[in-house]
Amino acid sequence: MxxxxxxxxxxxxxxxxxxxxxxxxxxxxxxxxxxxxxxxxxxxxxxxxxxxxxxxxxxxxxxxxxxxxxxxxxxxxxxxxxxxxxxxxxxxxxxxxxxxxxxxxxxxxxxxxxxxxxxxxxxxxxxxxxxxxxxxxQELSAWNRELTSRVDAQVDQLERMSRLRRFLSPQLAELVVDSGDETFLESHRREIVVVFCDLRGFTKFAEASEPEEVMGVLGEYHQALGDLIFRFEGTLERFAGDGLMVFFNDPVRCEDGPLRAIRMALAMRTRIRGLAEVWARQGHDLAMGIGIAQGYATLGKIGFEGRFDYAAIGSVTNLASRLCDAADPWQILVTERVLSAAGSLVVGEDAGARDLRGFSRTVRSYSIKGVDNSRTPS
Structure with missing residues (x-):
């Protein structure tokens, strides 16, 4: 042949x-x-x-x-x-x-x-x-179809990742995307630890400064805190000007939520103090206050198609916010429940009972000084 x-x-x-x-x-x-x-x-x-x-x-x-x-x-x-x-x-x-x-x-x-x-x-x-x-x-056509399918899947994954990274740390967002499970976005109830912080003197600074200068300070502030939120794997609920709210134990559970929240708050205070020294040389008198509370909240997706956020609704968020309002410059105020749950590594002192707006009973507060790792964990 x-x-x-x-x-x-x-x-x-x-x-x-x-x-x-x-x-x-x-x-x-x-x-x-x-x-x-x-x-x-x-x-x-x-x-x-x-x-x-x-x-x-x-x-x-x-x-x-x-x-x-x-x-x-x-x-x-x-x-x-x-x-x-x-x-x-x-x-x-x-x-x-x-x-x-x-x-x-x-x-x-x-x-x-x-x-x-x-x-x-x-x-x-x-x-x-x-x-x-x-x-x-035909093979090229099949490869093109497969490539299109892969690109579509990757675009969808990137969109999901972008959406989740609004409030989750990158590692947690990646975990959720890889698992394909977004059921945590559905409304549910869980005990969380809420951290609320803002800048002291910000309103006065904003009134006396040009908008570009205010945006510059906010950009540095958010960048510094965002990095720490991701590092401690907190869930970012929102940025609201100089106010910021983070919570722990949702959507991914963590047994050390109170201690982790305090460690993050201390790291935030240290980092923003460094920025405040730079701001002071620019003529800006800014400081930071932080409040931390623990309690049950209802959590889930809120918003509308194309713009969803992940929110926590409950008195625990208001309590953290009120403690933040009550804190002195550079002070971290926590509830007795948070201090007790954080364990013996945390060094805190009684900051007295406080009448907080929106709460009928006084709230015992404690000022956090630091974390002593040499202590035996309780």
Whole structure:
């Protein structure tokens, strides 16, 4: 078998069986697989039902002649480029008409063996190239569909990540996106530890400063605190000017919520004190106050399509805010419940009972001095 013949199937169409047998004998001896049809109708059915690499098509046949068969082959998308060699007993007029209806080549009867093999080999080789191109196009199309699907999935993941990173630390947002579970966004009740902080003297500063200067200070302030919120894996509820609220133990539970909240508050105070020294040299008298409370809240997604936030609703958030309001500059005030739950590592002192707006009972408060890691954890 020659290289050109490997795997090629040739459909021989002729209403004369002796002509079919002659072409069959020549082609099969060179390794081609030959399929026969004795009419134009039968040829079209064979082409429709099976895979053919080339058609040797007689022109003069009863019923549908070779011209019409070739024309119908060219009209179908899946056979538009199927090689067709017309076999004619006449002269130039039939050859021209054969080319006009879409034939790729022609042979004159009686068929010359070497000419037949040369034309069949050439056209089956072209057919193989066409098949390769078509297969590659299909593979490319499949790859493009897969790539589009992957890009869509990645865009969706990035959108989800962007949405979650508004209030979650990057590591927690990544955990939620990887798991595909956003059920935590549904409304639920849980005990949380809330940290509320703001800047002392900010209102006076904002009234006396240009908006660009105020935005610059806020940018530095938010950048400094945002990094710590992510580091301690707190959930950011909102930025509101100089006010900021973070909570722990939701959506991911943490057993050390009170201690973690205090550690974060201490780190915040240290970092903002450094910024305050820079602000002071610029003529801005700013300090920080922090309040921390623990209690139950209802948490979940709020907002509307295209703009959702994750919020905590309950008196515990108001309590943390009121403690923040009551704190002196650079003071961290916590409730007795927070101090007790944080354990013996925390160093705090009684800051007295306070009447806080919105609360009918006085609230015992404690001022946090630091964390003594040398103490034995309770």
């Amino acid at each position: 020659t290289e050109d013949a490997s795997g090629a199937t040739v459909l021989v169409v002729d209403d004369q069986p002796p002509n079919i047998r002659l072409l069959d004998a020549i082609l099969t001896s060179r390794g081609y697989e030959v399929v026969a049809a004795e009419s134009g109708e039968e040829a079209l059915k064979v082409i429709s039902d099976s895979s053919v690499d080339l058609v040797l098509l007689d022109i003069r046949m009863p019923g549908i002649d070779g011209y019409e068969v070739c024309r119908r082959i060219r009209e179908q998308d899946h056979t538009a480029y199927l090689p067709v060699v017309m076999v004619t007993a006449s002269g130039d007029e039939e050859k021209v008409k054969a080319l006009e209806v879409g034939a790729d080549d022609f042979l004159t009867k009686p068929v010359n063996r070497n000419e037949l093999l040369a034309r069949v080999a050439s056209l089956t080789r072209i057919k193989r190239y066409q098949d390769t191109i078509e297969r590659q196009a």
